[in-house]
Amino acid sequence: MAMASGETLPYPDRRYTDLVADHAASAPDTVAVRQWDTVLTYRQLCTAAGELAATLRANGPHPLIGVCADRQPMLVAGLLGVLASGAAYVPLDPALPPARLHDIAREAGLRTVVCDPVGARLLDGAGLDLLPLPEVPGPVAPTDTPALVNGEALGADGLAYVMFTSGSTGRPKGVMIPHGALTEFVTSLAAIADLTRDSVALGFASIGFDASVIDILAPLAAGGTVALVGTADRADPTRLQRFCAEHRVTVAFVPPALLPVLDPAGLPDLRVVLTGSEAPGPEQVGRWTAGGRRFLNLFGPTETTVLVTWFEATGEWDRPLPIGRPAANHRVYVADEHLRPVADGVPGELLAGGAGLALGYLGAPELTEERFVADPFSGVPGARLYRTGDLVVRQPDGLLHFLGRVDRQVKIRGQRVEIGEVEAVLRSHPEVGHAAVAAVDGPGGKQLVAFTTGAATSQALHEHVAARLGPAMVPARISVVPQLPLLSSGKVDLDRLVAQTGPVEETPFAAPATPAETEVAAVWAELLGLARVGRDDDFFDTGGHSITAMRLVAALRPRLRRDVAIEDVLQGRTLRAIASRASDAAVLGDEPPVRGRPPALSPAQQRLWFLERYSPEAAAAYNIVLAERLRGPLDEQALRAALTAVAERHEVLRWRIPDADGVPYAVLDPVGPVPLPVTDLSGLPPAERERELAAQLAAEAGGRFRLAVDALWRHRLFRLGEDEHVWAVTAHHAVFDGWSQAMLYDDLATAYAGAALPPLPATYGDYVAWRAERREQRADADLGWWTAHLDGAPTVLDVPGDRPRPAEQTYPAGYSGAWLDAETTAELHRFAREHGATPSAVLLAAFGLVLSSWAGQEELVLGTPAVDRRHPDFEPMVGFFVDITPLRLRTEPGVSFADHVRAARDELIAALAHPEAPLERLVQAFGLGGQTVRSPLVQVLFNVFNFAAPRLDLKGLAGEPVPVPAPGSAFDLTLYGVERDGRMRLEIVHNSDLYDVSRMDQLLDSLRQVITRGVAAGDLTGGELAPSRGVTAVASPRATARPRRSDHGAGTPPATATEHAVAAVWCEVLGRDAVGATDNFFDSGGGSLSAVTVQQRLNRMLGRDLRVVDLFRYPTVRALASFLDGVTTAGDADDAVELALRRGAARRARTRHRAATEGDHR
Structure with missing residues (x-):
């Protein structure tokens, strides 16, 4: 028998508002709702909601009260105020047409609606008492935290909200959800999605859609923060991405259609992704779970309070996701048409029971009796089941899989639509004889197509439906036909209509006439699966909607190099208008200037060239080494051809750097075969083979490049067996950086599979010229900022070593590493969110305290790498796009760790906002270029990798990274931080002429202690956290050199x-x-x-x-x-x-x- 029950999870027998009130009492100044600069604390939220509740109660008892307002923080206060008054709220989404809102108000019997000016305009003439939404409250006295209910306690069986969904009769039906079901749901979701007081939840869903309960009500019940997205940010994928990043969203319900549009790598704080309503693409699982993020597929109709089953997906998927197993306090059965349970593996209708069931449909007892039936299986007196109408199958492993709909209810863009309601509205037009509607597969998911008879045109019918129903219920195509074909049963033959009838063209086709129109049409047609798009075609009439509009904008921006906005699609609508608006949009960045031959070098490349010339020993410190173990049948010729194709595409890999009279420049070698020598180790015993491999990889890594004559990347293939090889590549930093690894791996995989690599839109030489132009425009301003910022800072950070510092800088490398456990890593993220910082800022603050303690300096300068791929043409390019940016840290024993973190955050923000004064120029400006004993200005580097490790995926081969020790240390020591599988890895590469591994192990241990204790108790001071300064070590004489200061007239008296x-x-x-x-x-x-x-x-x-x-x-x-x-x-x-x-x-x-x-x- 295909049946299952979720775990039993206790939940309070209380009203939902009691849960929120608890948090208002215990943490009143915690942020409850935020939208950019508008913030509501729990104290302010409950004050506003309590005042609204008092007003509503004073106006007399009303069981149902509507809420209709734009997406603003006080909308949440409106919902909560209605609940606190003892009434249930009825959401009225202002995105719906006025006629639809009026229908819902009539069906609900509403007398009062809480609204803002937007809602008031939409409801004008509906005969309702319109009560204004509360104003954003000012500062609230600490004693002013009113209870959300007064008088007698209100029970958990009272209604919380009535959510209206599509109805087959043409009238919307209201689903009645009691407080008990709501309280159970928010308790269950908190357990599933790790909702806590530290959570920041994305408020994305419309209030008329039950996902809004996930977005708004559940986080507040857990004491978390709702980051409520405004209408404009919600409609534009770029703005939505920025909103999530800036608000440091940690948990979000993301509709499946939005999953491919947002960039997971740009949302490091987002740790739990919820999706549902429709089946998410299986390819999205691996994309979103990288880095340990959780990915949950939720399933449940409105009638079960949002959730029935859920499934957590991990790893890579190539098949549809299951809808999982029952949620806590729920039970499910799979039954045939006579409600008899079927066996596992047999499809049937999903029946749902448990604590989340709705009371029924408002004012529709017959429909309630039809859909909510007695539960004959549980043995619980009075237990009910909801007939979902969903066709599912339960596999032997216990997982449920969704197969479709038993009836004609479908999900369009995540919203449930009764096809019969759409047909009823079409038939209500006076010039329509008959109408039939079908749901068909489109490129963006299910879409509706309609067929009518009569004199009404498709345009007139489109306007008729759009004025009465929500956007998801408006057919993508309406075809007027002479008659509707029938089956022998007398039912309309929808399959025949769909197969035979194409879109009605009421105007002649006009082909795209401009390059911009051609570009837009190509993307448009690809998104919507159309054969062609004409100049006068309407994006929404051809099947587009808000989600595909967002995808259109996202695709057009890089293709047109214009700042195309969602408004250009929503307001333009036709191809002609959209292309015109896009052409008028601002250019995205400057066009890279044409470069000459031979190209110049960037300042960072010049620094590496001088280091190589001055100290050949330094060369290996700037080698980047990658090695991959390849298992499977390797095609060596295909690998050689792929390497040659990569070098052809990325010109910088064919650079050499000679000089003329001491001035370095680049020479571009012609395209030619890339050498791939093979070393055969297959004859050695396994243990000896691995030792020899490690030795030869180290030798490859440490080999010097002669910049003037050598190719600046080299390769070697080690044959370990017939189906096992190791490919190693060593590149000089002058032509390669860490981000280049992903481009190299992607292009190598493409070329190895036999596909051609398209040319890049620009070359690295273009970047050098573009960078020089940009530097000329703003270098003086940035240099002025830096000279003031570093004025008076120490130029030496001398961490005591195990041996005296040599007279000249050396570069041999040693290595140490340590892990933070998962709990500490999670606490680090929580602490960062709580203090408006990133994990990088927390690590930087802790590292600064340890360095200060060890070096005996309360002020120090260290460096951090900053990427300079600010133009879209340079994003897919291999090359050296990294500057070293100095960071000035001030530590003070009496200052709290939290304040040190905030200071580190501010320093990172300020330093990275002034990129046009590279380290080389600062060294020159401060007169530090003559140092030989140490790296000038920056001796310690801080580097956090917060992106997923690139993977090499060659066709038919399984790749696995092979660790290779660092061939040199360019600085006294470099701290690396990298998070993998929910744990933070701390690694130090150090100069082994100065430090022993044991001393660096001690430093890492000190750092772990500071992080662990600091994130657990942010009020601990630096002096309390920092380790003992009694470190036995060899210290260099304290350097007294400080940045050169201009004479501003010391002692000058104040003037103004x-x-x-x-x-x-x-x-x-x-x-x-x-x-x-x-x-x-x-x-x-x-x-x-x-x-x-x-x-x-x-x-x-x-x-x-x-x-x-x-x-x-x-x-x-x-x-x-x-x-x-x-x-x-x-x-x-x-x-x-x-x-x-x-x-x-x-x-x-x-x-x-x-x-x-x-x-x-x-």
């Missing part, structure tokens, strides 16, 4: 009123008699804690909203006073800083899926 005010506060806090206008606060004895004191006193004195970070950015009296004088109001100050932060964030977002801190790989 603001300068006098700033100076007076500084004197008070620092205990000095006087300070000069050009004195640096931190050089004058100030620290993080005293900076907070200055901030608070200046805010009180000047009535400004100065932030602590501003004192770090403007550390002199004159700089800070100029900043204050340049902003007229506190609000403008916030806007100015926010603009700077967003610009920096936008730059980072363009490379987020490649990791903003990606760079020097070993």
Whole structure:
């Protein structure tokens, strides 16, 4: 018998609002709802909801109250206020036509609707009492946390909401969900999806769709935050991606059609992905589960309070996903048409029972009796089952698989649609004789096609349906036919209609007339599966909808190189208009300039060339080594041909770098066979074979490139057996970076399979020229920022070593590694979210504390790699696109770990927002180029990889990475952080002339302790967290060199009123008699804690909203006073800083899926 029950999960016998009230009482200042800068705490949310509830109760008892408002934070307060009043809410989605909203209001018998101005316009003339949505509350006193219900306690069996779905009679039907079912659902979902107070949930679904219960009500019941997406951000995939990233969303219900549009790599905080309503593409599983993210397929109709079964998918899938097993407190049966259970493996209708069942349909007792039947199987008196109408099969492994619909109810774009209702609306047109509707497969999922008889045109019928039904219920195509063919049973022969009838063309076909129209038409036709698209075709009439519009925009942006917006499709509609609007859109970035021959080098390449010339020993430190074990029958000739094809596509792999009179330049070699020598180790015993392989890989890695004469990448194939090989590639960093590995692997796989590689839109030489143009435009401004930012910073970070530092810098490498456990890694992410930071910022803060303690410095400079692939043409290109960016950290024993994390976050944001002063220029500006004993300015590198490891997938072969030790250490030490399978790996590559492995193991152990304790208790200070400074080591003499300072006139007295005010506060806090206008606060004895004191006193004195970070950015009296004088109001100050932060964030977002801190790989 195909039946199953979910686990028994206790849930409170309480109303939903009681759960939210509990969080308002225990954590009132936690963020409940956020939409960009608008934030509602639980205190504010419950205050607004409580006031609305009191107003509703004062107006008299109303069992059902409508809510109709645009997607704004106070919408949530409206829903909660209705629930708190003791009524049930009826969602009225403002995206629906007014006629549809009026129908729902009539069916529900509504008298009162809570609405905003948008809702008021839509409901005008409906004869309803319209109550305004609450205003966003101002600051609420700590004692003002009203209960969400007053008077007598209201039971859990009362109605919570009535959700209207499509009805076969042409009238919508209202599903009645009680508080008990709602409370059970939010409890169950919290367990399934790990919803906690730390969760930030994406509020994406329409309130008229039951997924909104997942998005809004469930997170609030868990004490989490709802990141409510606005209408504009919801409609545009690029804006939605940015919204999720900026709001640090951790859990999201993503409709299946959106899964391929969003970029998982750009959403590192998103750890749980929920999907459902339709079957997700199996290819999305591997894409979204990379990096340990959870992927849950949820299944359930509105009548079972959202959920009946669920399935967690992992790994790679090539088959439809199951709908899984029953959720907690639910039971399912698979039955035949007579409601008799069938055996496993036999298809049947899914019957669902348990705690989540609705009470029935509002005002429809006969329909309720038909769909909600007695449960003869459970033995529980009064138990009921809901006949879902879904055709499923239960396999022997217990997993349920969805096969389709028993009746004519279908899912369109994730929404349930009764075909009969659409037919009824078509027949209501006075010029329609008969109508039939079918659901057919389209490129974006199921879509409706309609057939009518009579005089009404397809355009007139399209307008008629669109005015009365939601977008998902409007047929993609309406064909007017002479008569409807019938089967012998008298039913309409829909299969014949679908097969024989094509789209009606009421106007002559006009082919695309411009290049832009041709491009748009090609993408349009591909998305919707059309043979052709004409200039006057309407995107939505040909089967498009909001999701495919988003996909169209996403595809057009890189093809047209224009900032195409979703509004261009929604408002343009026709091919002619969309192409015209797209052509008028802003250009995405500058076109790469044409380069000459021979091309110049980038500043970073020039630095590597000088290092190679100055110290040949340094060369191996800049080798990047990759090795892959290949199991299976390898075609060596195909591999050679593929390597040659890759070198032809990526010109930089054919560069050599000679010089003329000491000036390096690039020479491009012609396309030719790429050498692939073979070393046969197959005759050796297994253990000796692996030892010899490791030795030869190390030798390959350490081999020097002669930049002037050698190809700057080389290969070797090791034959270990007939069907086992290891392919190794060593590339010089001048032509290759960490992100290039993914491009190399993808192109190699394509070429190995025999497919041609298309030419790239630009070359690396174009990048060098484009970068030079950009640098010319903004280099002075960025250099000015850096010289001020680093003014007074130490140029040496000398971590005590085991041996004295040699007179000249050396580069031999040693290696140490350690793991953070899964629990600590999860805590690290939670801590980062809680403090508005990234895991990178947490690691940086902890690393800074350890370095400070070991080196005995409270201020230090270290470096981090930053990717410079800011133009779309350079994204798919192999090359060296990495700059080293210095980071200035100030540590103070009395400052909390949380404050150190926030400071590290701000430093990363500020540093990465000023990319046009590369390390080479800073070294020159500060007069540090003559150092020989150590790397100038940056001796310690911090590098976090927050992208998935590339995989080599050659046809017919299984690839597995082979670790190869780093061939050299370009810095004293480099900390790498990489997360794999839910655990953070910390690795240090160090200069083995300075440090023993045992000392680096100690440093990693200290770092693990600081991270573990810091994320568990953020109020612990740096002094409490940092390890003992009693490290026995050989220390170099403390360097006294500091960045060269310009003479601004030290001792210059303050001149303006603001300068006098700033100076007076500084004197008070620092205990000095006087300070000069050009004195640096931190050089004058100030620290993080005293900076907070200055901030608070200046805010009180000047009535400004100065932030602590501003004192770090403007550390002199004159700089800070100029900043204050340049902003007229506190609000403008916030806007100015926010603009700077967003610009920096936008730059980072363009490379987020490649990791903003990606760079020097070993």
